[in-house]
Amino acid sequence: xxxxxxxxxxxxxxxxxxxxxxxxxxxxxxxxxxxxxxxxxxxxxxxxxxxxxxxxxxxxxxxxxxxxxxxxxxxxxxxxxxxxxxxxxxxxxxxxxxxxxxxxxxxxxxxxxxxxxxxxxxxxxxxxxxxxxxxxxxxxxxxxxxx
Amino acid sequence: xxxxxxxxxxxxxxxxxxxxxxxxxxxxxxxxxxxxxxxxxxxxxxxxxxxxxxxxxxxxxxxxxxxxxxxxxxxxxxxxxxxxxxxxxxxxxxxxxxxxxxxxxxxxxxxxxxxxxxxxxxxxxxxxxxxxxxxxxxxxxxxxxxxxxxxxxxxxxxxxxxxxxxxxxxxxxxxxxxxxxxxxxxxxxxxxxxxxxxxxxxxxxxxxxxxxxxxxxxxxxxxxxxxxxxxxxxxxxxxxxxxxxxxxxxxxxxxxxxxxxxxxxxxxxxxxxxxxxxxxxxxxxxxxxxxxxxxxxxxxxxxxxxxxxxxxxxxxxxxxxxxxxxxxxxxxxxxxxxxxxxxxxxxxxxxxxxxxxxxxxxxxxxxxxxxxxxxxxxx
Numbered sequence: 001x002x003x004x005x006x007x008x009x010x011x012x013x014x015x016x017x018x019x020x021x022x023x024x025x026x027x028x029x030x031x032x033x034x035x036x037x038x039x040x041x042x043x044x045x046x047x048x049x050x051x052x053x054x055x056x057x058x059x060x061x062x063x064x065x066x067x068x069x070x071x072x073x074x075x076x077x078x079x080x081x082x083x084x085x086x087x088x089x090x091x092x093x094x095x096x097x098x099x100x101x102x103x104x105x106x107x108x109x110x111x112x113x114x115x116x117x118x119x120x121x122x123x124x125x126x127x128x129x130x131x132x133x134x135x136x137x138x139x140x141x142x143x144x145x146x147x
Numbered sequence: 148x149x150x151x152x153x154x155x156x157x158x159x160x161x162x163x164x165x166x167x168x169x170x171x172x173x174x175x176x177x178x179x180x181x182x183x184x185x186x187x188x189x190x191x192x193x194x195x196x197x198x199x200x201x202x203x204x205x206x207x208x209x210x211x212x213x214x215x216x217x218x219x220x221x222x223x224x225x226x227x228x229x230x231x232x233x234x235x236x237x238x239x240x241x242x243x244x245x246x247x248x249x250x251x252x253x254x255x256x257x258x259x260x261x262x263x264x265x266x267x268x269x270x271x272x273x274x275x276x277x278x279x280x281x282x283x284x285x286x287x288x289x290x291x292x293x294x295x296x297x298x299x300x301x302x303x304x305x306x307x308x309x310x311x312x313x314x315x316x317x318x319x320x321x322x323x324x325x326x327x328x329x330x331x332x333x334x335x336x337x338x339x340x341x342x343x344x345x346x347x348x349x350x351x352x353x354x355x356x357x358x359x360x361x362x363x364x365x366x367x368x369x370x371x372x373x374x375x376x377x378x379x380x381x382x383x384x385x386x387x388x389x390x391x392x393x394x395x396x397x398x399x400x401x402x403x404x405x406x407x408x409x410x411x412x413x414x415x416x417x418x419x420x421x422x423x424x425x426x427x428x429x430x431x432x433x434x435x436x437x438x439x440x441x442x443x444x445x446x447x448x449x450x451x452x453x454x455x456x457x458x459x460x461x462x463x464x465x466x467x468x469x470x471x472x473x474x475x476x477x478x479x480x481x482x483x484x485x486x487x488x489x490x491x492x493x494x495x496x497x498x499x500x501x502x503x504x505x506x507x508x509x510x511x512x513x514x515x516x517x518x519x520x521x522x523x524x525x526x
Contacts, residue, residue, distance in 0.1 A: 036349070044261065046350075084260050113304045115262065115289075115328045118345040 021088070021106035022133040024060030028052035029065065032098045033123040038074045045083060045119035047110070048074040049129060050096065060106075068122050069130045070110040071096070078135045086114065091135035101138035106130040171505040185505030195219035195421070195435060195457065195486070199498040202227070202247065202274075203439075203455060204236040204258075211254050214238050214247075214276060216501060217431070219437075219457060221488040223502075227276025235494055237263050240274055241297035242335060244499025247272045248291055248300070261329060263493075265289035265304075275501045282316070289294075290329060295337045303331045308340065308356070325363040325376070327356065330373055336380035339408065343372045353385040355408050366410045377429045382407055384416070384427040384436060394420055394472035402473065403427045403438055415480070416463040421470025422453070429460075431498035436460055439492060455488040 031051040038048055047070040055064055073081040078091035093102060107113050110131035120129075183189065200216050207213050207226065212234035217224040223395045228235045230251070236258045238249040252267030254256065259266065269288040271277040282288060289310065290303040299319065308331065309320040311425075326346030333340055344354040347365040354376040356363045366374065366383055375383040384405045392399025402418035416436060417424060424440035441453035459464055464480040466473050474480070488494075 019266065097256045111324065111326070112305055115265075115303070115324075117328065117343075119324075119350050119351055120345065123346075123348070 015079065020059070020105065022107050024057070024061075024063060024106040024108065025104070026057040026059075026063065026106070027055045027101060027103050027138060028069075029055060030096060030098055030100050030102060031060055031066075033096050037119055037121055038096060039119070044117060045073050045086070047114055048071045048121055048122040049118060049122055050074070051122060052102070052104070057100065061108075064126070064128075066126075067128075067130055068126045069104060069106065069132050070114060070118065071132045071135065072116075074113065086116070087119075088134060091132075091137075093135045093137045102142065103134075103135035103136040103138050104132055107133055133144075174248060183487070185484060190456070190485055191322055191459065191484045191486045192220040196222065198435075199244070199431060199496060200274075200501045201437065201455075201488070201491075201494050201496050202238045202240060203489075203494040204238060204249075205489065205491050207231075211452050212236060212258070214249060215489075215491070216275065217489060219435070219488075219496065220486065223491060228279070230491060233267075234258065235270075238495055239291075239293060240495050240497040240499070242291040242295050243297055244497035244501075245274055246293070246297055247274050247276065248282075248293065258492075259443075264291070274499060275503065290342075292331055292333045292340070294333050295335055301331055301333050301340055302340070303327060303329070305360050308523075321358070322358070322361050325356065327354065327363070331356075332367065332375055333410075334376050334380045335378055338380070339381055340409075341366070341374040341376060344372065353383065354386075355383075358362050364410070366406055366408060367404065367413060371404075373425050375428055376408075378433050380408070380414075380430055384429055386423075386427060388423075391475075392472055392476075400473060401425065401440070403436065414464070415477060416460075417458060417465050417467065418473040418477070419466070419468040420473050426455075426493050428494055428496055430496050431483075434460055436463070437488075437492060437494050453490060455487060455491045455494050457486040458483070 031053055049070050050066050052067050052069055054063055054067055056061055072086050072089050074096055077094040082089050108128050108130055110129040113131040196218055201219055201266055202214055203214055204212050205215050209231050210281055211231050213226050213228040214235045215224055215226055230512045232254055233251045233411045234254060235249050235251050238247060240247055248271050251270050265286060266286060269291050270279050271280040271282050280385040288302045289523060291300040298313055302309050302311060303324060307324045308471050309318045310320045312319050328468060329343045331342035339358060340356040342354060345349050348368040350369055351372060352368045353371040354363050355366055367387060370388040372386050374383050376383055387404045388399050388483040394400060400418060401423035403416040403424050405416055406413040417471040422440050424438050426439045426517045428437045435457055438459050439455045447520050462481055464477055465483060466477055466480040467485050
């Protein structure tokens with residue numbers, strides 16, 4: 001029953017679509033938001049590295065069960081994260097909350113996509129930091145049916 | 148990043164303002180440094196007056212941003228770009244003081260305090276602003292910095308750090324950027340680059356890249372930026388916001404620090420309760436430090452702006468302004484003298500003699516600098 005609920009949830013997530021940018025597309029759960037990772041400082045447009053547990057990969061090469069993702073301007077809703085310097089990022093997610101499911105369209109090696117300040121509480125934890133091109137909110141299944 | 152208006156201009160009759168319009172166009176809006184009765188400050192001003200020239204960006208009376216030269220005491224201010232269609236910033240003298248590089252953006256754009264080295268087009272010119280030549284297209288040759296001999300530029304992009312031959316624009320070498328993301332500066336001995344990097348701490352650090360080994364090392368970890376070299380190539384000056392400051396609603400104030408290039412012998416140089424201090428630059432004889440900063444930490448692109456200032460290295464540590472948290476942290480620090488200079492952004496100092504021009508804002512040799520046409524081709 002739980003598995004059926006999860007599959008239905010993931011199917012719904014796939015139906016919302018990412019517009020399919022990025023070379024990797026997956027659904028993952030945000031493990032935590034370290035204190036200080038998302039600064040309410042309007043002067044700085046930086047990227048924060050956040051940790052995810054991968055629930056399902058839909059497209060692209062294999063990924064580790066735990067991945068680290070750079071999100072640009074994380075204090076802003078994804079639809080308003082892009083600016084005159086960093087374009088091509090977006091999504092429906094409004095706020096980063098630990099435990100939430102996200103549908104992520106990613107590019108490996110964030111350094112190839114982003115030149116700017118990074119807040120990273122996971123320094124050295126992974127060889128690959130992914131760059132979040134699109135981050136969509138995924139509705140939670142009914143209580144007790146979390147994947 | 149912006150500059151204060153002369154406050155007394157507001158009370159002048161409009162007719163006088165109109166009559167003065169042509170003259171104002173050749174001067175930054177706050178060209179005259181504040182006068183002082185402090186004899187120690189006057190001695191400092193006399194001491195540095197003939198020690199070369201400072202280039203800086205400032206808003207003109209016409210509202211655009213130009214590059215200006217002044218003497219290190221703030222006198223003899225002259226506009227060296229005079230381009231009302233464009234804004235100029237991020238000016239760097241070559242180490243021999245013969246050349247100048249800067250970024251040029253459209254008049255309607257504004258420089259961003261964290262992106263200015265990559266904005267618009269790179270322009271190379273003589274040190275007095277003569278013969279400006281647009282070197283690349285929009286966004287090309289980002290964060291350019293002169294090699295010690297002025298024959299190459301080090302640039303930084305997502306693809307890496309690349310060393311470019313000035314004469315041919317050919318890329319001579321590409322190096323992994325290893326987390327560096329802004330403000331790279333080639334060391335005077337040619338062996339290293341300094342810059343701001345993500346690779347060493349939770350957030351941005353001042354770091355050094357060994358060019359021969361292609362290896363990066365931290366100089367100062369965390370909340371550190373705007374590094375520059377001492378002329379000996381063995382020490383660096385940089386801005387740092389120490390953690391745990393209660394002032395400014397717990398945000399604290401950014402201060403000037405220095406360290407050896409290997410990260411040792413770190414020490415506080417200058418801070419102010421009430422202003423973030425940035426853009427530290429060391430005089431060619433290593434005896435003085437030049438800086439700017441503002442209260443909002445944004446370079447003040449849209450409002451009042453902030454004056455540059457200069458102190459003797461031998462007089463540091465200095466806590467300027469009213470006593471507060473920084474004074475409590477450094478109770479034995481001096482109070483000055485601090486020579487306040489015209490309002491300006493990202494100053495750079497050369498010991499070269501650029502005094503051939505007059506002081507009216509017009510270059511003596513060839514009149515007003517022409518506005519270089521936008522290039523149709525890119526390298």
